[in-house]
Amino acid sequence: MKESLGQDRRLTNQRKIILKQLQSVTSHPTADELYDMVRQHMPRISLGTVYRNLEVLSSLGLVRKLENAAGQKRFDGDMSRHxxxxxxxxxxxxxxxxxxxxxxxxxxxxxxxxxxxxxxxxxxxxxxxx
CATH class of the missing domain: 3.30.1490 (Dna Ligase; domain 1)
Known part of the structure; x- marks a missing residue:
């Protein structure tokens, strides 16, 4: 996996941990649920940081954002066709x-x-x- 993905698109340590946690589950967590998982590895990370990094990872095509009609967002770390x-x-x-x-x-x-x-x-x- 590339360590540098362009300006403001680096695969930082925070992004690596968020991505790894998301790829380790099949529950399609919300950002809040993923935040609880990530805090076990990075206790000082903020919820806002998780939200921002999920948006970056989604825009880079590394995670899939699933949004329902009510606007609730869940995230999928499995990028295979399904x-x-x-x-x-x-x-x-x-x-x-x-x-x-x-x-x-x-x-x-x-x-x-x-x-x-x-x-x-x-x-x-x-x-x-x-």
């Missing part, structure tokens, strides 16, 4: 692997947009909320 399912009751997000690859649909769409990607999210009720 989809998500969100519980409509509690907001929990899970991964869906093995779904058919729909990226060829982008090429077949009748639009004058330059398509840069897609986001497919399923909704349902998780086992804990059923």
């Amino acid at each position: 989809h998500h399912i969100r519980c409509t009751h509690c907001g929990k997000v899970g991964d869906i692997f093995g779904a058919p690859d729909i990226s060829d649909i982008e090429e077949k769409l009748d639009t004058d947009f330059v398509i840069s990607g897609h986001n497919l999210e399923f909704e349902g009720v998780c086992p804990q909320c059923q």
